[in-house]
Amino acid sequence: MRNIKLILAYDGTDFHGWQRQQDSRTVQGVLEDxxxxxxxxxxxxxxxxxxxxxxxALGQVVQFMTTSAHSLETMIRALNAHLPRDVRVMDAAEVPQSFHPTLDAVSKRYRYVIDNARIGDPFCLRYAWYVGRPLDAERMAAGALHLIGRHDFHSFETNWPNRMSSVRTVLDTKVVRTSRLVSIEVEADGFLYNMVRAIAGTLVMVGSGSREPEWVGDVLRARDRSAAGPTAPPHGLFLLWARYE
Amino acid sequence: MRNIKLILAYDGTDFHGWQRQQDSRTVQGVLEDxxxxxxxxxxxxxxxxxxxxxxxALGQVVQFMTTSAHSLETMIRALNAHLPRDVRVMDAAEVPQSFHPTLDAVSKRYRYVIDNARIGDPFCLRYAWYVGRPLDAERMAAGALHLIGRHDFHSFETNWPNRMSSVRTVLDTKVVRTSRLVSIEVEADGFLYNMVRAIAGTLVMVGSGSREPEWVGDVLRARDRSAAGPTAPPHGLFLLWARYE
Incomplete structure (x- = not known):
């Protein structure tokens, strides 16, 4: 058996998420097909x-086992021929039998994109959250710095029944404005359910001036989801990559 | 009566074009609603x-007459509140009674976008034509120069029953590569039906090496649609702006 790692990019708009479901179009479903x-x-x-x-996702990491003898180049080409065009296999590699894409990930990085201008961009509807009131990206960057380090991120998770611990380590944050787009990036050793979207909703309250940057630290210490801002909509969120040893 | 000029941006994907139709969603239809x-x-x-x-369209120019006393600022805001989010009114101005958006246009400029890389970008599906074989943008730019000037562009039009003349003046062309995207821009005093798409299909044959840049001049002189390349698909095409005196 060969253990194969794929790098996938996909436009999530027309998928019911990654995970295979009986009657819904999912990324895992079309990939396994x-x-x-x-x-x-x-x-x-x-x-x-x-x-x-x-x-x-720009760099989702996916693993599967196969007895197929196809070269990696052939796999990439043939999978892209079989896949719908909103999912692409960008790369493939053979990895040790022990490789586990979830457990072995040392860190992952997400980007949350906000379309911030007086009039929304009709070409960003699927890829950015439209926020009309002006956002100060420097204030948001200052607020995000309070998240760095090992903390209990319970204030930033949507409750999930089988959660074990809500302690995670945020390794890096970055908030930058590029013309009309404000991008929030968060890198961590793991993410809770809806964590980046809750962080985005919270940072928007700082960027719009309704809260101070220091308030993000207060939210974190409250360990209470109701202390934070709203959960930003899913379509602004991109999984950038997962890193392994 | 006031004569109003609007600047519109729209994602054409989910529209059956500009022109109002009985049972189809069109830009003119939703705007008039x-x-x-x-x-x-x-x-x-x-x-x-x-x-x-x-x-x-990034800068479609639209005109209508109204007795409404609303300020231009109010019009922009209220129209954007009523319009679906894939159409936005970017600007509004009051123009002389004589202003005609079609007849008075001195020139218009279109951009045609090609996604040119080994693996297609799933985020460009609605906004670029995917061409997998490598394109040389400099060869395409050299080919496009043959179009500049006053010519009979019959080779680059899809026949249209009520056409009067296929002579137009191309004022400027530009072909540039920005990372994986190749953009073709054409500015002219008027455009024939499918003209930019036929030019794009023709220039791709030059960019891929199957024809020489000089061949574009031969195609032009042939005055025969079958001499040119194929009509590129609609989703890579953007109306950038229309210019008036």
Whole structure:
């Protein structure tokens, strides 16, 4: 058996998220269909993390086992021929049998994109959250710095029944404005359910001036979801990459 | 009566083009609906040019007459509140009674966008034509220069029953590569049906090396649609602006 790692990019708009479901179009579903057509067997795939409906990926990491003898180049080409065009296999590599895309991820990085101008950009509807009131990206960057480090991020998670611990380590944050777009990036050793979207909703309150940057630290210490801002919509969120040792 | 000029941006993907149709969603249709809600009367709108299904606009110019006393600022805000989010009114101005958006246009400029890389970008599906074989933008730019000037562009039009003359003046062309995207821009005093798309299909044959740049001049002189390349798909095409005296 060969253990294969794929790098996937997808536009999440027309998918009901990553995870396979009986009657819905999901990224895992169309990928396993394509793998079955290529290899003749239907492998089970695992991802670095499940993305929700509407969430995009530039560098999702996916693993599967196969007895197929195809070269990696052939796999990339054939999978892209079988896949719908809103999912692309960008790269493939053979990895040790022990490789696990979720457990072995040392860190992951997400980007949340906000379309911030007086009039919304009709070309950003699927890829950015439209916020009309002016945002100060420097204030948002200052607020985000309070998240760096090992903390209990309970204030930034939507409750999830089987959660073990809400302690995570945020390794880096970045908030920048590029013309009309404000991008929030968060890198962490792991993410809670809806964590980046709750962070985005919270930072928008700082950027619009209704809260001070220091308030983000207060929210964190409150360990209470109601202390933070709203959960930003899914379509502004992009999984950028997952890093492994 | 006031004569109003609007600047419109729209994502053409989910529209059956500009022109009002009985049972299809069109840009003119949703705009006239919004104007009716704002002014209480349904005006007839005219555009600098009709865009086809799937074609986008960054600066479409639209004109209508109204007795409404609303300020221009209020019009922009209220129309954007009534319009679906894939159409935005970017600006509004009051113009002389004689202003005609089609006849008075001195020139218009279009951009055609090609996604040119080994693997297609899933985020460009609605906004660029995917061409996998490598394109040389400099060869395409050299080919496009043959179009500049006053010529019979019959080789680059899809026949249109009520056409009067296929002589037009191309004022400027530009072909540039920005990372994976190749953009073709054409400015002219007027455009024939599918002209930019036929030019794009022709220049791709030059960019891929199957024809020489000089061949574009031969195609022009042939005055025969079958001499040129194929008509590129609509979704890579953007109306950038229309210029008036």
């Amino acid at each position: 394509a793998l079955e057509r290529l290899t003749g067997a239907r492998p089970t795939t695992m991802a670095s993390g499940r993305t929700d409906a509407g969430v995009h | 919004a104007l009716e809600r704002l002014t209480g009367a349904r005006p007839t709108t005219m555009a600098s040019g009709r865009t086809d299904a799937g074609v986008h």
